[in-house]
Amino acid sequence: MNQYFATVARGLESSAARELERLGAREIRPDFAGVHFVGDRPLLYRVNLWARTLFRVLVPIREFPCANAKMLYREVQQIQWNEYLEPDNTLAVRCTGGNKTLNHTYYSALQVKNAIVDQQRQEWGKRSSVDAKNPDLQLNLHIHGDRAILSLDSSGHSLHRRGYRQAMGNAPLKETLAAAILDLAEYDATLPFFDPLCGVGTLPLEAGLKALNIAPGLFRDRFAFMTWRDFDAPLWENLVLEAKNSQRDALPAPIYGSDRDSEVIKLARVNAQNCGLANRIKLVQKEFYHIEPPSDRGIAICNPPYGERIGELRELGDFYKAIGDILKQRFTGWVAYILSGNKQLTKRIGLRTSARIPVYNGSLPCTLLKYELY
Known part of the structure; x- marks a missing residue:
């Protein structure tokens, strides 16, 4: 079983928690603008496919002290990144939150990227490039006070982007x-x-x-977890088929x-x-x-x-x-x-x-x- 964190719009944590419970999540704990929960890989895929109220589903890989840029770089370098990507894979880092010294999200995300590619250069002699739109590995860094959580983003583009709403009007609801x-x-x-x-x-x-x-994820061509090393294509195909067969x-x-x-x-x-x-x-x-x-x-x-x-x-x-x-x-x-x-x-x-x-x-x-x- 793995720990997950679903990001949601402020004020909708209770609705998201109810939805996660219906989808089979365990140990559900609402937090500010998100919900912690526990589940297996099939649940991770199912939540991305079926969730109607969530933005992203994150998989935390490390929580660490993060008072400044030097500490952030050092902690990220301690992760064995060859378990997640190789130099021919692309990556992107998204950052939220901050503190007194790390108060620019772009700069904080840059420290994470630098720590990863510097480790790759030492090990491989070459490094991953950045692809902000469709990376092979998308990371999410959240800084709160003097601590940070670095997570894999399993969703990629926000789940509110169903894929069906190509025509937009003035001030539409998400x-x-x-x-x-x-x-x-x-x-x-x-x-x-x-x-x-x-x-x-x-x-x-x-x-x-x-x-x-109808599962809203059926309108999307891609989720970030599809490019992970441990992506289980047959499992995903079975979940998609199950979703299609359950439509009224x-x-x-x-x-x-x-x-x-x-x-x-x-x-x-x-x-x-x-x-x-x-x-x-x-x-x-x-x-x-x-x-x-x-x-x-x-x-x-x-x-x-x-x-x-x-x-x-x-x-x-x-x-x-x-x-x-x-x-x-x-x-x-x-x-x-x-x-x-x-x-x-x-x-x-x-x-x-x-x-x-x-x-x-x-x-x-x-x-x-x-x-x-x-």
């Missing part, structure tokens, strides 16, 4: 945050789902992938998305096509003021503009009031969730919340507001 919102809202795929402000479709698409039990043929309940902008809806449809949902979910161009509930009950989730991102507070105040009025008048029997990043605008909704869940959209503190509409 796929991982959309998936976490569905978890926080206790989304039940047997109920109709509706996002009346869907933008490029991230929430409806993530709902569709979850409802059809049809949605248990319909999924809808709408937006006032016809061009944005076109982008959403492209994204739906990319992940095989074009004929499964309904995406239409419709002004919010004209929306109607597609059934007598269901769950509605939306992410209206906050003012800091799109538009101005003065223009948005009346819109937020309209959101509350329309939900109250037309969506009786539904449960609605609104992601809000502005308390002043939230007050204009005028409905009593039954839950207020703090989350972050990037660095912006937000609240996921729950409304039970009777």
